[in-house]
Amino acid sequence: MDDSRSFETYEAEPAPAPLDDIMQKIAEHKGCGTSGGSGKASCGSGASENDMPAEIWEKVKNHPCYSEEAHHHYARMHVAVAPACNIQCNYCNRKYDCANESRPGVVSEKLSPEQAAKKVLAVASAIPQMTVLGIAGPGDPLANPGKTFKTFELIAEAAPDIKLCLSTNGLALPDHVETIKKFNVDHVTITINMTNPDIGAEIYPWVFWKHKRVTGKEAAKILTDRQLQGLEMLTANGILCKVNSVMIPGINDDHLVTVNREVKSRGAFLHNIMPLISSPEHGTVFGLNGQRGPSAQELKALQDSCEGEMNMMRHCRQCRADAVGLLGEDRSAEFTTEKIMEMEVDYDLSARQAYQEKVEEERQAKVAARNAELETLAGENVELKILVAVATKGSGRINEHFGHADEFQIYELSSGGAKFVGHRRVDLYCQGGYGEEDALETVIRAINDCTAVFVAKIGHCPKEDLLKAGIEPVDQYAYEFIEQSAIAYFKDYLAKIKSGEITHVTRGDATIRQGAFVSVDA
Amino acid sequence: MTYKIVASQCTSCSACEAECPNVAISEKNGTFVINPKKCTECIGYFDVPQCVAVCPVDNTCVIDNSYPRYQAGA
Ligand code: SF4
Ligand code: SF4
Ligand code: SF4
Numbered sequence: 001m002d003d004s005r006s007f008e009t010y011e012a013e014p015a016p017a018p019l020d021d022i023m024q025k026i027a028e029h030k031g032c033g034t035s036g037g038s039g040k041a042s043c044g045s046g047a048s049e050n051d052m053p054a055e056i057w058e059k060v061k062n063h064p065c066y067s068e069e070a071h072h073h074y075a076r077m078h079v080a081v082a083p084a085c086n087i088q089c090n091y092c093n094r095k096y097d098c099a100n101e102s103r104p105g106v107v108s109e110k111l112s113p114e115q116a117a118k119k120v121l122a123v124a125s126a127i128p129q130m131t132v133l134g135i136a137g138p139g140d141p142l143a144n145p146g147k148t149f150k151t152f153e154l155i156a157e158a159a160p161d162i163k164l165c166l167s168t169n170g171l172a173l174p175d176h177v178e179t180i181k182k183f184n185v186d187h188v189t190i191t192i193n194m195t196n197p198d199i200g201a202e203i204y205p206w207v208f209w210k211h212k213r214v215t216g217k218e219a220a221k222i223l224t225d226r227q228l229q230g231l232e233m234l235t236a237n238g239i240l241c242k243v244n245s246v247m248i249p250g251i252n253d254d255h256l257v258t259v260n261r262e263v264k265s266r267g268a269f270l271h272n273i274m275p276l277i278s279s280p281e282h283g284t285v286f287g288l289n290g291q292r293g294p295s296a297q298e299l300k301a302l303q304d305s306c307e308g309e310m311n312m313m314r315h316c317r318q319c320r321a322d323a324v325g326l327l328g329e330d331r332s333a334e335f336t337t338e339k340i341m342e343m344e345v346d347y348d349l350s351a352r353q354a355y356q357e358k359v360e361e362e363r364q365a366k367v368a369a370r371n372a373e374l375e376t377l378a379g380e381n382v383e384l385k386i387l388v389a390v391a392t393k394g395s396g397r398i399n400e401h402f403g404h405a406d407e408f409q410i411y412e413l414s415s416g417g418a419k420f421v422g423h424r425r426v427d428l429y430c431q432g433g434y435g436e437e438d439a440l441e442t443v444i445r446a447i448n449d450c451t452a453v454f455v456a457k458i459g460h461c462p463k464e465d466l467l468k469a470g471i472e473p474v475d476q477y478a479y480e481f482i483e484q485s486a487i488a489y490f491k492d493y494l495a496k497i498k499s500g501e502i503t504h505v506t507r508g509d510a511t512i513r514q515g516a517f518v519s520v521d522a
Numbered sequence: 523m524t525y526k527i528v529a530s531q532c533t534s535c536s537a538c539e540a541e542c543p544n545v546a547i548s549e550k551n552g553t554f555v556i557n558p559k560k561c562t563e564c565i566g567y568f569d570v571p572q573c574v575a576v577c578p579v580d581n582t583c584v585i586d587n588s589y590p591r592y593q594a595g596a
Contacts, residue, residue: 084537085578094533095576110534139535211568213542213575 069191072396074359076124076132079116081147084169085139087207087223090285091246091276096141110138110230115149115341117154120342123335124159129354132187134165142172145179152183159347163187167244170477171207172231173221181237188234189242189272192226194252195262197221202251205285228266235267242270247294247302248286249276260306271306275512276298296449300421366396370483377487384504385414389424389447389471390482391455398477398485402458409445411486413493418486444469448512451493454485470505505511524561525571529553531579532591538573547573558589581587 076136079107085094111119122129133155138445141148152164165187166180173190180188194200206217235242243263245256252259276293278286285291292444294302346475389408391400410422425444440462447453452472466473477485496502526545527538528540532553544567546560556573564571579595 083535084540084576085535086537086576088578094535139537143537208537208541208576211572211575212570456524 007022019146020368022378039435054057067480071393072363072394074132077120077130078134078136079119079151080110080138081113081116081151082135082141082144083110083139084143085169086209087140087219089169089171090203090205090207091248091278093283093287093289107260109483113150113154115449116151117158118341118343119335120155121158121347121430124162124352125347126334127331128352129359130162131356132163132165134167136167136189140169140172141166142168142176145172145176147180149183152185155283156183159349160291161349161352165189167191168230169223170227170230171209172226174226174438177230177233177237177239180234185239187240187242188366189244190231191244191246192224192227192231192259192263193246193248194220194255195224195228195259196255197224199252200224201254203248228262231263231268236422240269241267242272243268244272244274246276247273247299249292249294249298251291252481253294253298256447257306273299273303283328287520296422296424296446296512297340299512363396366481366483369481370417370487373484373487377491382415384494384497386410386451386490386493387421387449387451388474388486388489388508389450390486391453392482396482397454397479398482399479402453402455402462402473405443405455408443408450408453409482410447410450411482413486413490418483418490424512444471445511447471449507449509450506451507452489454482454489470507523563523585523592524558524589525556525559525563525573527554527556527573527581528582529555531582533579534576537576537578541572541576543567554584556583558586560587574592 077229088094106172120133135151148166155162155164158394164183164185166185167189168191170192171192172233173188193203197217197220200223201217204220204223206213207223208214209219209222231241231243243259245259246250247253247256256273263271276286276291278284278291278293280287280290388411389413390398390407391402391405392398405426407423407425409420411418412421413419426443426446444466448471450467451469452474453466454474454477455476458466458473458475463473474489477489493502493504497504527547534549534553535556536549539549542556542561543564544560544562546557546562547554548557549555571583577583
């Protein structure tokens with residue numbers, strides 16, 4: 001692979017043209033048009049190749065959930081084949097999807113295993129960087145073992161290159177580890193919110209266990225025992241395991257440090273602490289009793305304090321059970337049951353591989369660009385850290401207009417470089433009839449802890465308002481790599497402080513958006 | 523008697539269907555229904571009606587008083 005050459009190409013070209021070429025070829029080959037998504041690919045930071053054993057790197061390198069770096073390049077999809085659940089959580093209202101993973105307040109389109117398999121092939125053909133299929137709900141996949149494993153079986157047959165994963169509350173997990181292994185499911189996520197039944201009793205009103213409804217502490221004890229047993233069994237079988245925890249201020253926030261220790265000692269690969277999403281209109285217990293979610297600062301502080309020998313996931317988008325696309329984007333509207341049943345699908349493995357090779361090339365180019373820029377930062381040794389927000393469509397580039405962004409990615413800049421630390425959703429449509437002014441306020445609240453916001457383009461008015469709020473709008477790095485640009489910006493920032501041109505101001509806290517994500521551009 | 527499902531409350535999650543020992547529950551036009559001819563109130567199988575215990579929405583699987591009480595062995 002010739003890094004320097006591809007790097008030059010990319011520098012000169014705003015849009016990653018080689019990917020578009022391949023997309024075009026695939027499209028011609030198939031004789032069907034491709035919509036949207038011009039060359040989605042590129043890269044990030046997080047744990048990378050040199051930080052882990054080769055066989056694990058092979059498993060995670062193109063899994064958007066397990067590798068932050070991969071999440072800029074590769075897409076995943078969920079199929080909603082599992083409606084039933086075997087426990088009740090206070091942050092979930094079963095009229096909607098399971099809130100373990102999916103955003104509450106959203107109803108996924110339920111599919112049969114056969115429909116799901118067809119959908120996977122259709123998506124895999126249209127989005128060649130779709131590498132992962134997950135079953136996350138809308139209930140608990142292992143409370144629907146027949147449908148879940150039938151789906152895996154059909155997909156493994158038709159599209160053997162797609163990685164399979166599932167998310168579960170863990171109650172039924174120990175009973176299914178053998179089957180999980182048999183179907184080569186190599187990634188499992190367990191949602192573990194507590195290991196202490198006293199705390200569990202405040203989160204779970206009941207579990208359905210051995211043909212009875214069990215409540216209170218007893219229920220939480222059964223659940224935690226089963227979760228930890230399942231985790232140990234997965235680890236023993238070499239299946240990578242991610243643990244999700246919902247941070248519920250005042251209930252399990254301090255306790256999650258203990259949970260982190262417990263799951264780490266049992267071999268969990270990744271810990272993903274996500275904010276509680278709760279508002280009265282979801283009709284959940286927490287929504288109705290006014291239980292608040294954490295602020296951006298609280299969430300980051302907890303994630304930072306758990307970060308040690310274990311990887312922390314900060315790029316989880318708490319996707320819905322029928323999400324399709326890169327994390328942070330949702331293309332599910334392009335693949336409704338009605339549409340996919342009409343599609344003629346021709347699964348072309350070699351075209352997918354060719355595309356993914358290109359993705360790898362661009363990813364390497366990006367790492368090289370970042371490392372080169374990082375060298376120029378060597379010698380700078382300051383305590384100072386700042387956060388910046390980035391408007392991106394997912395190519396690892398600053399390639400989104402300020403006003404079009406559904407979310408901003410947050411990077412922490414320090415003399416150590418640029419580190420992805422989270423994302424803030426600002427999708428405004430579903431909040432219902434907000435005018436321009438309010439929309440801008442929402443964005444400012446969401447990125448209020450940032451010193452600057454990097455965009456491809458921004459209008460005059462929002463620019464002024466951002467400046468007033470103390471956030472510098474930066475469009476000089478339009479279409480360039482995020483990390484490389486961020487490091488360059490940080491260098492300038494330090495130089496300006498030294499020369500006395502600016503003074504560093506500590507930023508305040510920011511708000512985590514509570515509404516449900518709804519894709520509107522159907 | 524038999525159990526019935528209050529259609530307006532049912533989320534169609536299908537959890538009850540798999541738990542019923544008598545295969546009395548099935549999906550009809552998007553919601554789930556109990557066949558009164560098959561439901562035994564779980565008598566002879568479990569201590570509590572399974573559909574009631576597993577249903578995520580309280581008071582959705584309820585006694586249907588329009589049928590006589592189920593007689594074990596009848
Ligand atoms: S919910 Fe989280 S873990 Fe699942 S696909 Fe989305 S980002 Fe990945
Ligand atoms: S009470 Fe028992 S037998 Fe009757 S429908 Fe419910 S689960 Fe089936
Ligand atoms: S468990 Fe309750 S909500 Fe779910 S299908 Fe049965 S009756 Fe409907």
